[in-house]
Amino acid sequence: MSWVTKTLSSTLGRKLVMALTGIFLILFLTGHVSGNLLLFKGDGGEAFNMYAKFMTTNPAVKLLSYLTYISVIGHVIYSIALTKLNKSARPVGYAESKASTNSAWSSRNMGILGTVILVFLAGHMYSFWFQMHWGGIPIVNYAGEEYKDLYSVVNVAFQQTWMVVLYVIAMVFLGFHLSHGFSSAFQTLGLNHKKYTPAIEAVGKFYCVVVPALFASMPLYIYFTS
Amino acid sequence: MKLTLKIWRQKNSAEKGGFVSYPIDGISKDMSFLEMMDVLNEELTEKGEDPVHFDHDCREGICGMCSLYINGKPHGPQQTTTCQLHMRSFSDGDTITIEPWRAKSFPVLKDLVVDRSAFDRIIQAGGYVSVNTGGVPDANEIPIPKKIADEAFDAATCIGCGACVAACKNASAMLFTSAKISQLAMLPQGQVERKERAEKMIAQMDAEGFGACTNTGACAAECPKGISLTNIARMNREFFSAVVSSDNL
Numbered sequence: 372m373s374w375v376t377k378t379l380s381s382t383l384g385r386k387l388v389m390a391l392t393g394i395f396l397i398l399f400l401t402g403h404v405s406g407n408l409l410l411f412k413g414d415g416g417e418a419f420n421m422y423a424k425f426m427t428t429n430p431a432v433k434l435l436s437y438l439t440y441i442s443v444i445g446h447v448i449y450s451i452a453l454t455k456l457n458k459s460a461r462p463v464g465y466a467e468s469k470a471s472t473n474s475a476w477s478s479r480n481m482g483i484l485g486t487v488i489l490v491f492l493a494g495h496m497y498s499f500w501f502q503m504h505w506g507g508i509p510i511v512n513y514a515g516e517e518y519k520d521l522y523s524v525v526n527v528a529f530q531q532t533w534m535v536v537l538y539v540i541a542m543v544f545l546g547f548h549l550s551h552g553f554s555s556a557f558q559t560l561g562l563n564h565k566k567y568t569p570a571i572e573a574v575g576k577f578y579c580v581v582v583p584a585l586f587a588s589m590p591l592y593i594y595f596t597s
Numbered sequence: 598m599k600l601t602l603k604i605w606r607q608k609n610s611a612e613k614g615g616f617v618s619y620p621i622d623g624i625s626k627d628m629s630f631l632e633m634m635d636v637l638n639e640e641l642t643e644k645g646e647d648p649v650h651f652d653h654d655c656r657e658g659i660c661g662m663c664s665l666y667i668n669g670k671p672h673g674p675q676q677t678t679t680c681q682l683h684m685r686s687f688s689d690g691d692t693i694t695i696e697p698w699r700a701k702s703f704p705v706l707k708d709l710v711v712d713r714s715a716f717d718r719i720i721q722a723g724g725y726v727s728v729n730t731g732g733v734p735d736a737n738e739i740p741i742p743k744k745i746a747d748e749a750f751d752a753a754t755c756i757g758c759g760a761c762v763a764a765c766k767n768a769s770a771m772l773f774t775s776a777k778i779s780q781l782a783m784l785p786q787g788q789v790e791r792k793e794r795a796e797k798m799i800a801q802m803d804a805e806g807f808g809a810c811t812n813t814g815a816c817a818a819e820c821p822k823g824i825s826l827t828n829i830a831r832m833n834r835e836f837f838s839a840v841v842s843s844d845n846l
Contacts, residue, residue: 563830
């Protein structure tokens with residue numbers, strides 16, 4: 372084994388992969404939520420559809436999107452490997468355990484939270500990402516140029532109560548996942564210092580509430596306004 | 598005090614164990630937890646039964662020998678070692694569940710005694726410094742800022758009891774290993790083996806079968822010596838910088 376594969380198969384190396392892919396996905400979420408704010412513009416989806424076209428055709432975005440797919444897949448595969456290892460480290464459990472007195476619930480249940488998010492992600496990508504790339508999407512015309520009307524797909528999807536409920540619940544799970552994951556990623560990278568750790572934790576707490584809340588507000592807004 | 602003790606009994610590492618309940622009476626609130634165990638064992642011995650085996654040595658909270666997972670927490674309800682835990686932390690009529698540390702790397706030898714030699718092997722892998730022969734150097738000859746000396750000393754207060762492993766949902770030994778790496782990495786004497794130490798101790802930690810850290814913080818919350826999570830961050834820095842700069846291919 373070379374030093375690279377040896378490092379990546381060690382516990383610390385695997386944690387490093389989790390942290391780096393996690394931080395990249397946090398960056399992705401920031402971009403995703405900012406772009407989607409165009410849904411609130413109230414222009415019948417013109418700005419949103421132009422943005423959607425840019426996001427699916429721009430070569431730089433294409434590269435970023437591949438990095439995002441790799442990050443999701445890497446994050447999932449490494450988490451499965453780590454969870455298996457961690458489970459095997461304690462073959463006989465305790466009859467009585469007061470884990471709630473020494474750690475946060477979300478920090479102990481990242482696997483469950485992540486699994487729910489992954490299932491949601493599969494459905495979410497089928498509903499919009501897959502439809503945008505390969506589905507039959509109506510075409511609209513802005514200033515003589517043709518655009519796929521993703522806005523109408525989003526609009527139709529979020530007329531359905533169950534979809535809205537599902538999305539809001541999924542964002543609660545995402546919030547709890549981020550409430551531990553955000554600051555945890557920095558700790559894994561070895562970035563723990565009294566100068567900036569309080570700031571990282573504060574930003575993490577803010578982020579895990581605001582970003583999922585913004586995401587959840589989109590289906591709610593569409594559901595209650597149309 | 599009148600208590601019911603629900604204790605894990607296991608003949609040896611090969612056999613399957615189980616809980617046995619023992620009623621016990623006449624326990625003083627001023628007794629230490631281990632003295633209470635002594636009372637139980639005297640009663641068992643008088644009855645001709647096998648006494649409950651548990652680890653203990655100094656009974657002063659400094660050797661790291663005592664263990665016990667008491668009522669769902671390592672070293673019981675107080676953040677101290679079991680030998681420094683007193684019966685006043687419990688109430689009359691309580692049922693106390695006593696289990697051994699649970700980890701694949703800490704196999705049960707008998708009853709509540711587990712084999713913690715995995716920790717010794719992690720230390721042997723790199724938790725040492727080169728010592729020159731010759732006269733004893735003057736203490737003031739090696740300049741170490743007070744703050745650094747204090748931080749290294751804080752890490753060195755780890756007594757290797759294994760409560761961190763016991764508390765961790767992943768049975769991870771990262772708090773222990775990070776304390777043992779940190780106490781030397783911060784001092785000038787530790788620089789010679791610095792990179793090798795991080796690589797070898799972590800390789801040994803993995804080889805022993807401990808789990809990986811998920812930063813829940815349970816270890817630091819339960820550590821009787823208050824070893825902080827900053828040590829784990831330091832260990833990560835030591836390891837990552839070692840793997841990209843050491844000579845080990």
